Amino acid sequence: MTNKELADLLLPGVDSDISKYEKIYPERNLGEKAIVTRFAPSPTGFVHMGSLFQSFISRKVASDTNGVFFLRIEDTDQKRLVENSVRGIVDDLHNFEIELDEGMIDEDKEKGSYGPYLQSKRKDIYQSFVKYLLEQGKAYPCFCSAEEIEETRLLQEKKKQRIGYYGRFAKCRRLTPEQIQEKVANGEPYIIRLKSHGDFEHKIKVHDLIKGTLEIPENDLDIVILKSDGLPTYHFAHLVDDHLMRTTHVIRGDEWLSSLALHIQLFETFGFQPPKYAHISPIMKEDNGVKRKLSKRKDPEAAVSYYHEKGIPVEAVKLYLMTLANTNFEQWYDCNKDKTLADFPFDFKKMSSSGGLFDVEKLMNISKNYMSRLKASEIYDGLLAWTKVHDSEFFEILMKQKDYAISVFNIEREQKKPRKDFACYSDIKNQTWYMFEELYDSHEKEYDFQTIQDKQEISKILTSYIENHYREEDSKEEWFEHMKDLAEEFGYAREVKEYKENPEKYKGHIGDISLVLRIVLTTKSMTPDLYDIMSILGKETIFSRYRTWIEQNQE
RNA sequence: GGCCUGUUGGUGAAGUGGUUAAACACACAUGCCUUUCACGCAUGCAUACAUGGGUUCAAAUCCCGUACAGGUCACCA
Numbered sequence: 001m002t003n004k005e006l007a008d009l010l011l012p013g014v015d016s017d018i019s020k021y022e023k024i025y026p027e028r029n030l031g032e033k034a035i036v037t038r039f040a041p042s043p044t045g046f047v048h049m050g051s052l053f054q055s056f057i058s059r060k061v062a063s064d065t066n067g068v069f070f071l072r073i074e075d076t077d078q079k080r081l082v083e084n085s086v087r088g089i090v091d092d093l094h095n096f097e098i099e100l101d102e103g104m105i106d107e108d109k110e111k112g113s114y115g116p117y118l119q120s121k122r123k124d125i126y127q128s129f130v131k132y133l134l135e136q137g138k139a140y141p142c143f144c145s146a147e148e149i150e151e152t153r154l155l156q157e158k159k160k161q162r163i164g165y166y167g168r169f170a171k172c173r174r175l176t177p178e179q180i181q182e183k184v185a186n187g188e189p190y191i192i193r194l195k196s197h198g199d200f201e202h203k204i205k206v207h208d209l210i211k212g213t214l215e216i217p218e219n220d221l222d223i224v225i226l227k228s229d230g231l232p233t234y235h236f237a238h239l240v241d242d243h244l245m246r247t248t249h250v251i252r253g254d255e256w257l258s259s260l261a262l263h264i265q266l267f268e269t270f271g272f273q274p275p276k277y278a279h280i281s282p283i284m285k286e287d288n289g290v291k292r293k294l295s296k297r298k299d300p301e302a303a304v305s306y307y308h309e310k311g312i313p314v315e316a317v318k319l320y321l322m323t324l325a326n327t328n329f330e331q332w333y334d335c336n337k338d339k340t341l342a343d344f345p346f347d348f349k350k351m352s353s354s355g356g357l358f359d360v361e362k363l364m365n366i367s368k369n370y371m372s373r374l375k376a377s378e379i380y381d382g383l384l385a386w387t388k389v390h391d392s393e394f395f396e397i398l399m400k401q402k403d404y405a406i407s408v409f410n411i412e413r414e415q416k417k418p419r420k421d422f423a424c425y426s427d428i429k430n431q432t433w434y435m436f437e438e439l440y441d442s443h444e445k446e447y448d449f450q451t452i453q454d455k456q457e458i459s460k461i462l463t464s465y466i467e468n469h470y471r472e473e474d475s476k477e478e479w480f481e482h483m484k485d486l487a488e489e490f491g492y493a494r495e496v497k498e499y500k501e502n503p504e505k506y507k508g509h510i511g512d513i514s515l516v517l518r519i520v521l522t523t524k525s526m527t528p529d530l531y532d533i534m535s536i537l538g539k540e541t542i543f544s545r546y547r548t549w550i551e552q553n554q555e
Numbered sequence: 556g557g558c559c560u561g562u563u564g565g566u567g568a569a570g571u572g573g574u575u576a577a578a579c580a581c582a583c584a585u586g587c588c589u590u591u592c593a594c595g596c597a598u599g600c601a602u603a604c605a606u607g608g609g610u611u612c613a614a615a616u617c618c619c620g621u622a623c624a625g626g627u628c629a630c631c632a
Contacts (some may be wrong), residue, residue: 162628163557253626257559323568354561484590525592526591526593
């Protein structure tokens with residue numbers, strides 16, 4: 001019985017001519033340095049930070065080189081499928097502005113000419129390649145049951161031997177064609193294994209773009225390439241897909257490092273040029289002094305939805321991811337303030353070969369700096385989009401008072417050293433509610449007086465301010481002069497310096513007085529410039545808030 | 556257990572044999588500035604290169620052992 005006949009017996013009706021695929025999926029006509037890469041998740045749920053990081057880098061290198069970035073869905077494990085997760089993955093990428101050149105764009109839609117991009121639709125292709133291998137005598141059927149494999153494993157463990165289906169443990173490898181024929185005739189279920197010719201004692205050198213040159217033992221495991229449901233395993237699908245889709249760079253998590261020797265062997269078996277590999281270390285998290293992988297189950301910040309809920313701008317998250325990816329990015333960005341992420345020359349060599357720690361505080365800092373550089377109208381737009389989903393009350397107010405809201409967000413903004421007090425959109429309401437009448441009215445007010453506590457004294461200060469010192473048309477300088485007059489009137493120093501020189505002569509200084517006016521107006525001791533706040537709020541509101549407070553605090 | 560990888564301060568890290576006081580950034584602390592806060596500026600964070608050997612005139616940087624950490628060893632990806 002020839003290999004060809006055996007192959008026909010095992011995979012009847014499958015065309016073993018793989019050369020036709022070379023024509024259907026020709027070499028891509030791209031620039032010499034163009035990088036073709038992909039994000040290839042299994043549809044088991046939503047995208048988490050680690051995968052987002054990988055896609056972000058993949059997208060970046062593809063864009064930098066005028067290459068291609070595509071999304072392939074690896075749904076060869078039918079047991080683990082989660083409903084609608086393709087849609088979820090597509091949405092997550094879209095929400096992070098990671099655009100796809102090719103691949104799945106919805107649950108059952110795709111674009112690009114190297115598809116299908118859903119592995120379950122590529123069954124015929126995989127089977128052709130498997131059959132080709134069978135005909136070449138480079139693969140064989142295996143009839144071992146799960147129990148038999150388990151037995152072998154236990155035996156290997158007991159004898160302290162390497163675990164796996166290889167060498168003398170690969171018993172189906174030695175089956176004669178007649179035995180195979182008989183088992184097939186008996187209806188025994190089988191899978192197809194690679195007939196490995198690797199030598200575990202022999203080491204090969206492989207180059208990884210991030211990890212550098214590695215020395216790893218050759219693969220000698222006869223791994224499963226086609227499962228009993230007729231679908232391939234990851235390893236085989238990786239070979240077929242990344243060859244036919246003409247992937248030049250495989251960027252993936254470093255959990256794959258241990259099967260790298262196998263993957264290279266697979267490419268060599270077919271005489272294909274293997275892609276370049278870049279294995280990314282997982283993003284870590286510090287947990288009670290222990291470093292561990294960022295976990296989707298334990299860490300809320302591992303889910304991309306966390307960033308949308310908090311309202312951290314996508315761009316800020318990207319800036320942070322880039323600082324994790326290439327630590328020279330931060331300095332580069334600092335020196336090139338007019339440039340964007342797209343201008344940054346990403347370099348695999350600058351990637352840390354060990355896993356970086358995910359630091360939410362650092363992310364917040366980056367986001368705070370990023371937001372401080374936005375224009376007031378950009379803050380408004382971003383906030384409007386965020387509140388539309390997360391805060392309908394604020395959304396309505398913003399819609400109604402667009403110009404007013406922009407003027408509020410413009411306080412100490414759009415200048416050389418802008419204020420940095422919003423790290424995310426969910427911060428804004430908490431820091432500006434007193435600027436919006438509707439929010440102010442419904443908000444519970446707690447006045448955090450610091451130096452001047454006496455309510456009568458405060459009432460007197462407010463009254464005098466209303467009656468003697470407030471002028472609607474005052475410039476900032478005039479306004480501040482009047483504040484100083486007020487301070488003097490109540491026995492407070494006009495200048496802080498003056499007070500510090502002669503503290504016994506005064507009850508306090510101008511700062512104490514303005515703090516009272518600030519707190520009664522806003523309830524807060526920490527606010528932006530008081531003059532700006534007053535100018536925007538206007539006379540009526542200021543007087544009304546002061547008078548209300550006086551009324552409510554009469555003894 | 557086998558195999559692979561990693562280990563620089565509270566954190567991210569720069570740095571690959573020799574102008575090192577080991578950059579820069581975040582966090583924290585103090586001071587200055589300031590009508591508050593924020594910003595900004597200045598300073599600090601005890602002798603930080605896992606550990607033991609070796610190579611060398613010279614090592615964070617090269618080699619070996621040890622410890623610790625991560626990954627992997629499925630008809631899961």
